[in-house]
Amino acid sequence: MEISQIDSTITAESAVTGLQWIHMNNTISLIALTLGISIFVISYFAGGKENKSRLVFSVLFALLIGFFSMPLVIKAAHWLGIMESNFGIVFVVTVVMLFVACIAANLYEIVTVTAREARPPK
Numbered sequence: 001m002e003i004s005q006i007d008s009t010i011t012a013e014s015a016v017t018g019l020q021w022i023h024m025n026n027t028i029s030l031i032a033l034t035l036g037i038s039i040f041v042i043s044y045f046a047g048g049k050e051n052k053s054r055l056v057f058s059v060l061f062a063l064l065i066g067f068f069s070m071p072l073v074i075k076a077a078h079w080l081g082i083m084e085s086n087f088g089i090v091f092v093v094t095v096v097m098l099f100v101a102c103i104a105a106n107l108y109e110i111v112t113v114t115a116r117e118a119r120p121p122k
Contacts, residue, residue, distance in 0.1 A: 022090055054111045062104035070096055 040048075048055060073096055074083070082088035 022087075051112065054108060058104050058108035058111060061107055062100050065103055066096060066100035069099075 073092060077083045077088065077092045082092060
C-alpha cells in the first residue's frame with residue numbers, strides 16, 4: 001500500500017526523537033531547573049522590575065539571532081562530520097546555547113550602558 005501524500009508529522013516526530021542528551025541523574029536536572037527559576041525570581045526583585053523591557057528585548061533579540069543562525073551552524077557541523085554521533089549533536093546544541101546566552105548578556109549590557117549614557121546627568 002503506497003501513501004500518496006507526504007505526512008510531515010512522521011518526519012518531525014523522527015527528528016525530535018533522534019535527539020538524545022547526555023545521560024544524567026534526574027536530581028541534577030531538577031536542581032538545575034530550580035536554580036534557573038530562582039535566578040529569575042531573585043533578579044526580578046534585584047532590578048528586573050525596572051529593566052524588564054530591556055531584559056525582554058535582549059532575550060528576544062538573542063533568540064531571533066540564534067534561531068536564524070542555527071541552520072548555518074547545523075550545515076557547518078554536518079560538513080565537519082560532527083553530527084554523526086549523539087555527542088556531536090549535544091556539542092552543537094551546547095555551543096548554540098552558549099552563543100545565544102552570550103549574545104543576550106552582551107546585548108543587555110549594550111542596551112543598559114547605552115541607555116545610561118544617553119540620559120543627561122542629574
